[in-house]
Amino acid sequence: MITYTWTVPQVFGYPNNESEIDVIFTLQWNLNGEENGNSANDLGTVILSLNQIEPSYIPLPNQQVLIGWVQQLLGQAQIDFLMNDISRKLGN
Numbered sequence: 001m002i003t004y005t006w007t008v009p010q011v012f013g014y015p016n017n018e019s020e021i022d023v024i025f026t027l028q029w030n031l032n033g034e035e036n037g038n039s040a041n042d043l044g045t046v047i048l049s050l051n052q053i054e055p056s057y058i059p060l061p062n063q064q065v066l067i068g069w070v071q072q073l074l075g076q077a078q079i080d081f082l083m084n085d086i087s088r089k090l091g092n
Contacts, residue, residue, distance in 0.1 A: 002035045002087055008066035024048060024061070029070045033086035040089035042082045046073045 012026040025048050032041040048069065061069075071079060 002033045002083075002090060002092070004083060004086070005032045005034070006030070006067045006070065007032070008063060008070060011066065024066075027066055027070055029067070031082050031086065033083070033090060035090050035092075038090055040086045042085055046070055048073070 007030045008027050009030060010028040011024050013024040026045060027048065028043065028045050030041055030043045032039055046069070074082075
């Protein structure tokens with residue numbers, strides 16, 4: 001069975017945007033799959049618009065929040081595609 005792990009290793013933001021500070025606008029994400037000591041990954045970037053994500057503003061969000069935003073913006077069909085791609089890379 002493949003174990004999937006999401007990370008957001010890099011974020012880009014504006015120091016100030018309207019009335020908020022440290023507003024993130026781009027997330028680089030990585031989805032890693034591991035099975036029997038072998039691993040494969042897919043990575044990419046999503047661009048945020050504050051009206052597309054919930055919650056829309058959190059100062060210095062943690063990894064869990066960032067991953068939630070990535071998954072929300074990618075959508076389930078794209079997530080399924082990525083997981084299938086990793087499975088294929090692992091020879092399944």
